[in-house]
Amino acid sequence: MEQKTEGKSYMKRGLWKPEEDMILKSYVETHGEGNWADISRRSGLKRGGKSCRLRWKNYLRPNIKRGSMSPQEQDLIIRMHKLLGNRWSLIAGRLPGRTDNEVKNYWNTHLNKKSSSRKQNAPESIGATNFTDKPLMSTEVRRSHGEEGEREGNGIVRNTWMEEETNSFDYDVRIGSPLPLISHYPDNTLVFDPCFAFTDFFPLL
DNA sequence: AAGGTGCCCAACCGCGTCCTT
DNA sequence: AAAGGACGCGGTTGGGCACCT
Numbered sequence: 230m231e232q233k234t235e236g237k238s239y240m241k242r243g244l245w246k247p248e249e250d251m252i253l254k255s256y257v258e259t260h261g262e263g264n265w266a267d268i269s270r271r272s273g274l275k276r277g278g279k280s281c282r283l284r285w286k287n288y289l290r291p292n293i294k295r296g297s298m299s300p301q302e303q304d305l306i307i308r309m310h311k312l313l314g315n316r317w318s319l320i321a322g323r324l325p326g327r328t329d330n331e332v333k334n335y336w337n338t339h340l341n342k343k344s345s346s347r348k349q350n351a352p353e354s355i356g357a358t359n360f361t362d363k364p365l366m367s368t369e370v371r372r373s374h375g376e377e378g379e380r381e382g383n384g385i386v387r388n389t390w391m392e393e394e395t396n397s398f399d400y401d402v403r404i405g406s407p408l409p410l411i412s413h414y415p416d417n418t419l420v421f422d423p424c425f426a427f428t429d430f431f432p433l434l
Numbered sequence: 435a436a437g438g439t440g441c442c443c444a445a446c447c448g449c450g451t452c453c454t455t
Numbered sequence: 456a457a458a459g460g461a462c463g464c465g466g467t468t469g470g471g472c473a474c475c476t
Contacts, residue, residue: 243444278462
C-alpha cells in the first residue's frame, strides 16, 4: 500500500519488511541519526521520514529491550504514571531499553485496567484520588527543564536531567506531603526514585 | 473447519515546539 | 521577528493473531 504523504512522493505504509529494516539500520549506523527526511530519500526506502524515525527509535535502535515487562518495570510504570500522567517518553526514560510507544501500549492494554480496578478495590487509597487524570507538570516546566534532552554534536538527544541523583522520597503537590514511594528490590535492578521529578519540577522551592 | 470476537502492538496522524534561515 | 522545515510527543487506528463458539 502506498500513499502520498509529506507532499513529496508516494510513500509506502504499513508494517516494515526485514529488507527495509536492514536498509534503514545499516544506513543509520553508517550515517547517524537525524535528518530523517534525508535518510528516507537517500536510503532508497519509500518511507516517510517520520516512519523511518519511528521504526529506528522503537525497533531497530541498539539496546532495545523486547519481551514482557518485569514486575519491577510494571511497578515503576504505575508509580511514574501516578506522578507524571501520560508522559510516556519521560516514563520510558526511566526504563532502560523500553520505548515510549511500548510503555504507552503496555499501560493501555495491561495497567490501565489494573489501575482502575485497584481504584475500585481501594477507594481510600492514594490511587483513588484521581491522580491519573492530569499530569502534574505543565508544558512550560517540562520545556524549561530540558525534557527533550540535550542535543549532542552528532544530533543524538540525551536526557540529562533524568539521570540526576536525588533524594529518596516522593512528594505530591495536591496533598502537600511527602509520600514514601521508594521501592527496593533484592537485585537492585530498578529502584523507583521519583524525587528527580520534585526537584526538577519545582527548583525554586 | 470456519466464522466471529477481542486483544495486542506496530505504525500512523495531528499538533506543539525547536531550530535554522 | 517571521516563516518554514524538522523533530518529538501523545492519541488513535488497524492488521494480525489467539481464542471462542
